[in-house]
Amino acid sequence: MIGRPSTLQMRNALKFATRSALFAAGDAAALVRDKIVRVGETALSYCHSAKEEHADRFVALDTALDLDFAAGEPIHARALAGAQNYRLEPMDAPISDLPVCDRTIARLGRAVSEAEACLYQANDDGEISATEALTADALLAVVERKVADMRARLMRNALPAKGAGE
Structure with missing residues (x-):
């Protein structure tokens, strides 16, 4: 090489x-x-x-x-x-005993909407500044955490599939 x-x-x-x-x-x-x-x-x-x-x-x-x-x-x-074309994931997935509820769904939606609005605003002139990128990156990190929490809630609280364990 x-x-x-x-x-x-x-x-x-x-x-x-x-x-x-x-x-x-x-x-x-x-x-x-x-x-x-x-x-x-x-x-x-x-x-x-x-x-x-x-x-x-x-x-x-x-x-x-x-x-x-x-x-x-x-x-x-x-x-x-x-x-190196790898994805970093936490070793300990978030564990939530809390159920999925309207409030957590709304919070996830708000986080996604805020990140989306930030990205549109940052890209409105066709160029994204370092400050705009940092702001968007921080908002996307919030979205990632909320998605991880929602996934944990779903998996932890899901009912067994029909026919499972019968």
Whole structure:
């Protein structure tokens, strides 16, 4: 093999993951001050920068892990899995003893509607800015969590199929 196996698109997805994790985790200065990450603000800035001079600067795996913990979700891990055509799924599926009810269906619908509206608004000029992408990504993460919860409710509370166990 000659050259890097990762593509520019994959590497840009890693930079975007860093930006998304920082956005979800809050203030980079606070992360550095509270020693949540072992690198400084400047290094974090370079690692999510799309500028040509920073094209080969990425967060180390331990920093990506710390950022993902601070963000509350495996943003970098998803980007790495996606680059290799894998899907990241939680090891422990959410378990809900709560039933499916009109309120949970409505909440799922609202989350989907909010994400959809955000995506339409972001794409209204044919270009999606980094800020618009971060906002949409956060809303889509909410949708993913609500879908996982709904699926758990369905599977946990479903009646056995007719003829099962007879």
